[in-house]
Amino acid sequence: MATIHDLPTPSLILDAALLEQNLAAMAKALPGERLRPHVKAHKCSELARRQRDAGHANFCCATVREMEVMAEAGLGEDLLLANEVLDTRRLAALDARVTVAIDSDETLDAAVSGGVREVLVDVNVGLPRCGCSPEDAGRLADRARKQGLEVRGVMGYEGHIVGIADRAERERRCAESMELLKRAHADVGGDVISAGGTGTYDCNPIATEIQAGSYALMDTAYRELGHPFVQAVWLWLTVISVSDAYAVADGGLKSLGMDHGNPTTEAGKVWFCSDEHLTFAPEPKLAVGDRIRVIPAHIDPTLAYHERVYVVEGEEVVDEWPIDMRGW
Amino acid sequence: MATIHDLPTPSLILDAALLEQNLAAMAKALPGERLRPHVKAHKCSELARRQRDAGHANFCCATVREMEVMAEAGLGEDLLLANEVLDTRRLAALDARVTVAIDSDETLDAAVSGGVREVLVDVNVGLPRCGCSPEDAGRLADRARKQGLEVRGVMGYEGHIVGIADRAERERRCAESMELLKRAHADVGGDVISAGGTGTYDCNPIATEIQAGSYALMDTAYRELGHPFVQAVWLWLTVISVSDAYAVADGGLKSLGMDHGNPTTEAGKVWFCSDEHLTFAPEPKLAVGDRIRVIPAHIDPTLAYHERVYVVEGEEVVDEWPIDMRGW
Numbered sequence: 001m002a003t004i005h006d007l008p009t010p011s012l013i014l015d016a017a018l019l020e021q022n023l024a025a026m027a028k029a030l031p032g033e034r035l036r037p038h039v040k041a042h043k044c045s046e047l048a049r050r051q052r053d054a055g056h057a058n059f060c061c062a063t064v065r066e067m068e069v070m071a072e073a074g075l076g077e078d079l080l081l082a083n084e085v086l087d088t089r090r091l092a093a094l095d096a097r098v099t100v101a102i103d104s105d106e107t108l109d110a111a112v113s114g115g116v117r118e119v120l121v122d123v124n125v126g127l128p129r130c131g132c133s134p135e136d137a138g139r140l141a142d143r144a145r146k147q148g149l150e151v152r153g154v155m156g157y158e159g160h161i162v163g164i165a166d167r168a169e170r171e172r173r174c175a176e177s178m179e180l181l182k183r184a185h186a187d188v189g190g191d192v193i194s195a196g197g198t199g200t201y202d203c204n205p206i207a208t209e210i211q212a213g214s215y216a217l218m219d220t221a222y223r224e225l226g227h228p229f230v231q232a233v234w235l236w237l238t239v240i241s242v243s244d245a246y247a248v249a250d251g252g253l254k255s256l257g258m259d260h261g262n263p264t265t266e267a268g269k270v271w272f273c274s275d276e277h278l279t280f281a282p283e284p285k286l287a288v289g290d291r292i293r294v295i296p297a298h299i300d301p302t303l304a305y306h307e308r309v310y311v312v313e314g315e316e317v318v319d320e321w322p323i324d325m326r327g328w
Numbered sequence: 329m330a331t332i333h334d335l336p337t338p339s340l341i342l343d344a345a346l347l348e349q350n351l352a353a354m355a356k357a358l359p360g361e362r363l364r365p366h367v368k369a370h371k372c373s374e375l376a377r378r379q380r381d382a383g384h385a386n387f388c389c390a391t392v393r394e395m396e397v398m399a400e401a402g403l404g405e406d407l408l409l410a411n412e413v414l415d416t417r418r419l420a421a422l423d424a425r426v427t428v429a430i431d432s433d434e435t436l437d438a439a440v441s442g443g444v445r446e447v448l449v450d451v452n453v454g455l456p457r458c459g460c461s462p463e464d465a466g467r468l469a470d471r472a473r474k475q476g477l478e479v480r481g482v483m484g485y486e487g488h489i490v491g492i493a494d495r496a497e498r499e500r501r502c503a504e505s506m507e508l509l510k511r512a513h514a515d516v517g518g519d520v521i522s523a524g525g526t527g528t529y530d531c532n533p534i535a536t537e538i539q540a541g542s543y544a545l546m547d548t549a550y551r552e553l554g555h556p557f558v559q560a561v562w563l564w565l566t567v568i569s570v571s572d573a574y575a576v577a578d579g580g581l582k583s584l585g586m587d588h589g590n591p592t593t594e595a596g597k598v599w600f601c602s603d604e605h606l607t608f609a610p611e612p613k614l615a616v617g618d619r620i621r622v623i624p625a626h627i628d629p630t631l632a633y634h635e636r637v638y639v640v641e642g643e644e645v646v647d648e649w650p651i652d653m654r655g656w
Contacts, residue, residue: 009415009656040604045588062604063604084568084578086566087336088568103569104569104570107568107616128574128599129602130569131569138397145648154514180427238414238415239456240435241432241457242432243452243456245456248458250412250413253585253587253629254628254632257581257586258585258587258629259586273587273628274610275368275628276368277458279456286431300581300582301582301586301603306655327634327635328338328583
């Protein structure tokens with residue numbers, strides 16, 4: 001039976017028990033359709049299948065590729081492309097219920113020309129990214145309906161506040177953002193108010209569904225928020241070189257999302273990453289051939305580097321899931 | 329005929345003329361075996377083929393996967409795995425001349441057990457990464473020869489100084505590092521002294537061959553060094569949302585290596601990247617559907633995110649090369 005000691009390195013390792021713990025905690029807090037898991041956080045249809053098994057049949061995607069793979073995996077009951085897209089040519093062919101976010105006349109027209117039938121009006125609630133101004137949402141909805149689209153409601157991502165550590169402040173700012181979304185929804189209509197993320201999953205007063213993704217595998221940044229989710233994925237490396245002051249392991253910039261900075265490891269203090277190396281000061285000393293667990297600073301762009309994740313129960317390797325939604 | 333305006337986004341675009349310019353400039357400075365191109369910089373066997381066409385038949389790799397793909401592509405005349413590796417099981421099967429770096433008894437033993445026949449002794453010349461101490465190099469070489477290995481010489485990467493902007497200082501520090509390598513070589517013997525990178529390609533006084541990779545596509549960081557190489561790859565994005573102060577394009581953390589910070593764009597000032605978004609202040613204003621060129625801050629980990637690069641002559645798409653050495 002294979003154990004983690006038999007695996008090639010660098011490898012991503014997913015602890016099945018910790019994943020189940022995260023999925024169960026979220027399914028309890030936001031059962032069924034109250035959660036629309038965002039697959040961009042993991043890009044893995046097998047993991048999405050576990051989220052569906054936990055009761056959530058509706059999903060968020062960030063790319064057309066993610067939509068395609070989810071549909072092919074039989075997980076297309078209700079797929080929301082929670083992103084603006086102009087190249088809609090591949091959406092009409094999907095064997096899935098497809099809803100697309102729109103925030104402009106151009107993205108509305110692209111939805112129509114791509115044969116999309118359902119949309120959400122994406123509203124800017126404070127994050128400088130996509131989303132129309134709240135005042136423009138009603139006009140867009142009217143125009144969409146005139147063009148034959150079903151407008152299911154609104155979405156708005158309060159991404160600028162999901163990381164605020166102070167809970168009271170996070171709640172206050174979230175309520176402010178959601179007030180904007182509520183007003184837009186009054187103009188737009190529809191059943192859906194889609195918003196939120198792992199940072200605000202339990203304090204969004206307005207949303208009918210929460211678009212959380214990171215909760216399943218977790219991020220070091222979200223650890224500070226006091227949520228019941230734990231880091232379930234790590235990078236598994238082999239020490240390939242040792243000197244007096246430091247050791248070198250066999251994974252680096254091409255196996256780690258680096259926008260949140262260096263990874264961390266219980267094995268010592270990280271000095272720096274190179275393309276395929278991690279230089280760190282081991283504590284205690286290590287030998288060539290020892291293996292270490294490295295915690296990526298940002299999970300989403302880390303998984304996007306890997307072809308697969310190995311699933312373990314304790315040290316036993318029980319499965320191997322392709323990260324099959326990579327690319328575009 | 330397809331042009332860049334027909335391509336899906338996000339896409340990586342490679343300017344064929346600029347690539348040729350870089351390859352020609354390097355082949356003139358370091359013809360034939362004086363250069364051992366490092367394929368980790370691009371992970372693309374089609375690009376490696378152009379480097380061979382420019383006269384360089386010997387290559388460097390950083391991973392076993394890179395060795396495998398290069399051998400399969402018929403580019404295995406002389407492949408150096410310029411990295412320490414303990415899992416050598418896949419190396420014996422390669423249809424290629426295989427040389428592996430060793431810096432310890434353990435990596436030496438791994439080479440023997442993997443059926444490797446030729447090695448270089450990797451010497452630490454100042455960068456805190458792999459490499460034995462210069463004093464230990466002769467002992468390792470003796471031990472390797474006793475175990476039946478052919479010791480071709482030494483390698484040592486002065487990666488801690490390749491980015492020093494002041495040329496005189498760079499030369500001085502490089503000479504210091506190479507003095508260490510020269511002394512180790514005196515103990516080790518063999519024909520090969522392999523060292524250097526794009527930053528020091530023209531000021532290494534000792535190396536018989538230079539392990540440069542970045543010169544082919546170039547990096548923003550290396551632009552400051554006054555070398556004759558130009559940035560030949562960019563990320564091609566579509567503007568998907570526009571507001572008064574900023575615009576949003578459809579590529580971000582999952583299409584860009586971020587360890588050197590944010591990318592840059594002639595289209596305006598970059599604010600921040602999200603997983604699949606780039607928020608920037610366009611100058612002049614842009615409309616939804618406009619496309620922009622984005623220059624990655626670090627090329628190597630950028631290419632590792634992409635399945636392919638589109639090759640263009642002007643705006644015409646003339647080819648599509650798989651980034652086929654990704655993964656491990």
